[in-house]
Amino acid sequence: MAIKTIPPSRGPARTSGRDRAERKLAFRMTAPSLVIMALVAAVPIGYAIWLSLNQYSVRTAGLSRFVGLENYINALASQEWWAAFGQTFLFAGLSVSLELVLGTAMALLLNLAFKGRAVLRTVVLLPYAIITVVSAITWQTMFQPNMGLVTNVLSALGLPGGDVVWLGEHGYAMAVIVMADVWKTTPFAALIILAGLQVISAETYEAAELDGASKWQTFVNITLPLLRPAIVLAAIFRTMDALRVFDLPFVLTRGANGTESMSMLAYTQLRENRLVGEGSALSILTFLTVMVVSVIYVRFAGGNIREVAKEEQ
Amino acid sequence: MSTLTAERPTPELATAGKAPKRRLRGESKLHPLVWVFVVAVMAFSLIPFYWLVNTSLKKGASLSQGELFPSQPTLENYLVVFQNPEFLLALRNSVIIAVVTTTVALVFASFAAYALARLKMRRKAMILTLILSVTTFPAIAIAAPMFSIWREIGLYDTLLGLIIPKLTFALPLAIYTLTSFFKEIPRELEESAYMDGATPFVAFRKVILPLAVPGLATTAILVFISVWNEFLLAVTLTTSPEARPVPVAIAFFSGTSEFDQPLGTISAASVIITIPLVILVLVCQKRIVSGITAGAVKG
Numbered sequence: 001m002a003i004k005t006i007p008p009s010r011g012p013a014r015t016s017g018r019d020r021a022e023r024k025l026a027f028r029m030t031a032p033s034l035v036i037m038a039l040v041a042a043v044p045i046g047y048a049i050w051l052s053l054n055q056y057s058v059r060t061a062g063l064s065r066f067v068g069l070e071n072y073i074n075a076l077a078s079q080e081w082w083a084a085f086g087q088t089f090l091f092a093g094l095s096v097s098l099e100l101v102l103g104t105a106m107a108l109l110l111n112l113a114f115k116g117r118a119v120l121r122t123v124v125l126l127p128y129a130i131i132t133v134v135s136a137i138t139w140q141t142m143f144q145p146n147m148g149l150v151t152n153v154l155s156a157l158g159l160p161g162g163d164v165v166w167l168g169e170h171g172y173a174m175a176v177i178v179m180a181d182v183w184k185t186t187p188f189a190a191l192i193i194l195a196g197l198q199v200i201s202a203e204t205y206e207a208a209e210l211d212g213a214s215k216w217q218t219f220v221n222i223t224l225p226l227l228r229p230a231i232v233l234a235a236i237f238r239t240m241d242a243l244r245v246f247d248l249p250f251v252l253t254r255g256a257n258g259t260e261s262m263s264m265l266a267y268t269q270l271r272e273n274r275l276v277g278e279g280s281a282l283s284i285l286t287f288l289t290v291m292v293v294s295v296i297y298v299r300f301a302g303g304n305i306r307e308v309a310k311e312e313q
Numbered sequence: 314m315s316t317l318t319a320e321r322p323t324p325e326l327a328t329a330g331k332a333p334k335r336r337l338r339g340e341s342k343l344h345p346l347v348w349v350f351v352v353a354v355m356a357f358s359l360i361p362f363y364w365l366v367n368t369s370l371k372k373g374a375s376l377s378q379g380e381l382f383p384s385q386p387t388l389e390n391y392l393v394v395f396q397n398p399e400f401l402l403a404l405r406n407s408v409i410i411a412v413v414t415t416t417v418a419l420v421f422a423s424f425a426a427y428a429l430a431r432l433k434m435r436r437k438a439m440i441l442t443l444i445l446s447v448t449t450f451p452a453i454a455i456a457a458p459m460f461s462i463w464r465e466i467g468l469y470d471t472l473l474g475l476i477i478p479k480l481t482f483a484l485p486l487a488i489y490t491l492t493s494f495f496k497e498i499p500r501e502l503e504e505s506a507y508m509d510g511a512t513p514f515v516a517f518r519k520v521i522l523p524l525a526v527p528g529l530a531t532t533a534i535l536v537f538i539s540v541w542n543e544f545l546l547a548v549t550l551t552t553s554p555e556a557r558p559v560p561v562a563i564a565f566f567s568g569t570s571e572f573d574q575p576l577g578t579i580s581a582a583s584v585i586i587t588i589p590l591v592i593l594v595l596v597c598q599k600r601i602v603s604g605i606t607a608g609a610v611k612g
Contacts, residue, residue, distance in 0.1 A: 195606035
């Protein structure tokens, strides 16, 4: 009953003066954050666009000339950009699909009531807190020739891969990077999917049980469709993150052997080769790529996100 | 929303009615195959940790042969790390950067999040979308121009020069998480404050903030972990040990000599900086879980 009387500001009897005061307060409370974000996000990106339209002398500081879209044209005509583009999407596709499948399985386990569930939850959460650089180093120790656990076990079992220099070969290097990412971030996907799982009511399952549905039928026909919004949300968060991948290839391969991501390529041009204009153009291209993917996601898969946005109004 | 709230029984009733049933269910035995799966997940999560610790305890032949159990475990790698002044500097830098960034982000975010969660506001959906979209920005698009700007105004390779751009991602993360926490606080409590003649701002300060302490703590943990973890800005905007935070210092540990593979020392350094995070997970796992899922469930 109390619900009908609150919030006071939304009651129909409120005067517009009260509304105006509230809007003013809301503006004042949000403004500082928005100003900071404009300064630390919008201004740099605007400046990056300007930098990307110029060419800067490597030898003489301050010497530059306006070249228009030349840096973009060169980048889009270069094999390096498209290689980095393809490798980034390959990495994102592989790691996000593994994370969603494993994350769903983990979430189903964590949703079961059994002794040791708390222990499982803690254990599963540990890799999430690890910094990415350490995750990279951990998997480097696992796959190091002779020293690594995986390489040694493979050798002992006579399986292929035991004598491979994993980080030194095309394909294998990507596999290690995907592993390091899956290990660290699957818990995140699992927790979001678990939250979706926990809002499915017990009655839904009881009804299915009464109808004589098997466990597998229940999972495919009831759990999965109801879980879709949570899985889509996890997919969006993870994809956006995976497309920005930088730490893992930086530590594990420095971008060698088919692992150079878009962010790494831009970084290399900027910091190692001191090509400010080219590097800026590449970082803007990376930015645009990620934005386009996020728009596509929200358009086609994220119906639930738009609903949430509508509710806010 | 409101109908949902109205239909929900009071918490006491709900637990009284359902707890015994749940417990009965919990005791039903798991299928053996499920146990296999539980063990597999645990192994996948833990074995890499074991191997990292294992590697950090080995030297020489024991290291290069990859012994499953170190035959002569040694703490020498750890001594090397702690005698390395650059590592200690990096630890100091990371603590300063993470604490300052988290504090600043939380202060500004708590204001913004209250307005977004509770107050009437024009273009609220647009502002929220905007804030959320900043979290998906690739850091390289910020790092590249910052690299040029900072070198011109002298903030390159300084702690302040790292804290400022790190706010780009810390602030929206804090706003997003806090907004969902503020929404969960029952409106009845503000209502009674309004009855007593409080203004919205007083209601925020005296009613909402104290109730939001768990949410603030959770948000602080998540922001802290993400700032501590951040690598791209850190590696682009620093060059000397005086400003380098831990992730960069560790990534460059191997750069000391081309021929030596100091995997033992790197592992030891990794273990050292992982221990506090493991403790954080053990102590605050409920908070971390609630923080990650705060924005995930609709409503």
